[in-house]
Amino acid sequence: MRSLLRKLAVVLVVVWLFGRITNLVSGVFGPATPVAWLVLLVGAVVVWRVSVRLREVRPWSWWPVFGAPVAVWWMLRTWSAASEELGLSVPAARSGRFGLINGPSGGLVVRGTPLKVIAPRRVGLRVRESGLEVRVRLAPGQTPAQFERAAEGLAHAWRIHRVRVEVPRPGLVTLVGLGFDPLRHPKPRHAQEIAAVGHDPVELPSSEEDGRERVEYGSEVMAPVRAEATPADLSVSVGIREDSHPWLLDLTRRPHYLVCGATRSGKSTLTVRMLAELARRPVGLVGIDAKNGMELSPFGPRLSALAVNRAEAAAAIDGLLGVLELRTMTCREHGARSIWDLPSSVRPWPIVVVVDEVAELMLAADKPGKEEAARCIQGLIRLGQLGAALGIHLWVSGQRFGSDLGPGATLLRAQLAGRVCHRVADAETAAMTLAGLPAEAVLEAQKIPADLAGVAVAGDDSGAWHLVRSDPMDITEAAALASQYARLCLDLPEVEAAVHRVRLGGGW
Numbered sequence: 001m002r003s004l005l006r007k008l009a010v011v012l013v014v015v016w017l018f019g020r021i022t023n024l025v026s027g028v029f030g031p032a033t034p035v036a037w038l039v040l041l042v043g044a045v046v047v048w049r050v051s052v053r054l055r056e057v058r059p060w061s062w063w064p065v066f067g068a069p070v071a072v073w074w075m076l077r078t079w080s081a082a083s084e085e086l087g088l089s090v091p092a093a094r095s096g097r098f099g100l101i102n103g104p105s106g107g108l109v110v111r112g113t114p115l116k117v118i119a120p121r122r123v124g125l126r127v128r129e130s131g132l133e134v135r136v137r138l139a140p141g142q143t144p145a146q147f148e149r150a151a152e153g154l155a156h157a158w159r160i161h162r163v164r165v166e167v168p169r170p171g172l173v174t175l176v177g178l179g180f181d182p183l184r185h186p187k188p189r190h191a192q193e194i195a196a197v198g199h200d201p202v203e204l205p206s207s208e209e210d211g212r213e214r215v216e217y218g219s220e221v222m223a224p225v226r227a228e229a230t231p232a233d234l235s236v237s238v239g240i241r242e243d244s245h246p247w248l249l250d251l252t253r254r255p256h257y258l259v260c261g262a263t264r265s266g267k268s269t270l271t272v273r274m275l276a277e278l279a280r281r282p283v284g285l286v287g288i289d290a291k292n293g294m295e296l297s298p299f300g301p302r303l304s305a306l307a308v309n310r311a312e313a314a315a316a317i318d319g320l321l322g323v324l325e326l327r328t329m330t331c332r333e334h335g336a337r338s339i340w341d342l343p344s345s346v347r348p349w350p351i352v353v354v355v356d357e358v359a360e361l362m363l364a365a366d367k368p369g370k371e372e373a374a375r376c377i378q379g380l381i382r383l384g385q386l387g388a389a390l391g392i393h394l395w396v397s398g399q400r401f402g403s404d405l406g407p408g409a410t411l412l413r414a415q416l417a418g419r420v421c422h423r424v425a426d427a428e429t430a431a432m433t434l435a436g437l438p439a440e441a442v443l444e445a446q447k448i449p450a451d452l453a454g455v456a457v458a459g460d461d462s463g464a465w466h467l468v469r470s471d472p473m474d475i476t477e478a479a480a481l482a483s484q485y486a487r488l489c490l491d492l493p494e495v496e497a498a499v500h501r502v503r504l505g506g507g508w
């Protein structure tokens with residue numbers, strides 16, 4: 001009855017408004033009223049078309065003007081009905097008091113007030129750059145998990161892309177709605193904006209001599225004069241998250257990364273972006289690309305060493321273990337627990353070891369190949385175990401990552417706390433890459449559409465995860481950058497010599 005009255009009131013208000021507008025238009029335009037109506041109609045159609053087009057090409061501009069008011073209207077309009085339908089409503093405090101009593105003719109009669117449910121209480125509403133946030137107070141006994149289950153239904157009710165649930169503090173949940181998919185339509189980010197999130201490029205040494213000061217000699221680690229490495233150098237912005245925040249890879253917080261994805265899913269693009277960001281900082285880079293160096297060779301001038309097959313990879317990893325030993329000795333000498341505790345005069349630069357297509361290293365058919373594979377995997381596991389404190393970081397990528405890669409796969413994965421899973425061809429790779437993350441993260445990775453290259457689920461061993469997309473970078477641009485910063489190439493004689501020995505036909 002009450003809802004009928006409400007509908008009647010709405011109809012009356014609309015009729016009254018229409019009458020007022022009609023009077024106003026005829027008062028202002030007099031005999032030209034029909035023309036004015038026509039103009040208004042055409043104007044409305046034009047606005048509608050502009051809104052539709054804007055939504056397609058610039059959704060971030062469309063959202064505040066058109067999207068947000070409509071979404072807020074739908075949210076308010078459907079709040080009670082959607083809450084009831086999705087099981088979020090709770091019984092009203094003083095409803096449902098009924099009982100059974102004996103009726104006049106001996107039968108049982110139900111007396112009392114019927115059970116009434118009320119929707120959860122909204123305590124805040126905010127329109128954001130790319131969505132809206134609704135803060136809700138939990139009724140006694142309610143849990144955020146109930147809202148997570150209802151999130152998809154709410155997104156449909158509000159006519160928006162997605163709803164995620166956050167818990168700002170016990171007793172409250174924030175329903176974070178995304179008005180559009182910011183990963184499908186990423187807002188173009190200015191180069192300056194990307195740089196502002198990260199770190200300024202270092203000043204290049206002015207002469208060849210300056211460049212040579214960066215050699216690591218035995219236990220005597222010579223730090224560069226001009227560019228002193230700091231932990232901030234290991235934090236790079238490589239794309240955007242679904243909530244429109246920059247996607248930061250912080251190797252001081254997660255020292256090693258595992259990046260998986262099917263072919264053409266965007267692994268190399270992400271690696272290129274990460275390398276390009278690191279190339280302009282005081283960071284040593286080593287490449288291991290057992291597919292004949294096809295992916296990493298454009299970065300050649302900036303790489304301290306590039307191993308292009310399994311034998312060279314084993315030698316390079318051996319060399320890196322040597323560097324690890326030297327750094328351990330330096331830290332011991334100075335009573336430091338990590339390179340960042342060393343005095344700046346002896347603090348070496350961190351090194352990021354990029355391994356492209358890890359399965360090429362781990363799978364071998366013949367005996368010597370198996371020996372190399374075992375050596376590679378054991379070496380990588382050791383680098384993973386000890387490298388974080390000594391400034392040696394691993395970036396391991398591959399199309400597949402499963403137990404069939406050998407017993408070392410699980411051990412290696414345990415060392416790689418940062419995880420990035422692009423679209424995958426098999427469920428096991430998603431489950432293996434995102435092990436330790438909530439089940440929704442694995443499901444989300446399996447749902448990434450094939451036409452969205454570069455989109456991935458990024459998470460870490462803390463259980464936090466996000467949908468993300470890398471900032472694409474042209475390989476020629478990246479190669480030019482690598483040449484420009486070639487003078488920052490860290491000399492690692494042990495690694496370089498080991499790779500060269502194998503290349504020239506010697507053994508490791």
Ligand SMILES: Nc1ncnc2c1ncn2[C@@H]1O[C@H](COP(=O)(O)OP(=O)(O)OP(=O)(O)O)[C@@H](O)[C@H]1O
Binds near residue numbers: 261263399454470
């Ligand atoms: N973030 C992105 N935005 C837009 N396009 C992207 C993005 N990432 C990748 N792509 C496009 O997707 C295609 C495949 O990307 P990429 O080569 O990085 O995939 P891959 O996973 O490394 O493939 P493979 O394993 O075959 O080497 C490229 O054409 C690339 O331009």
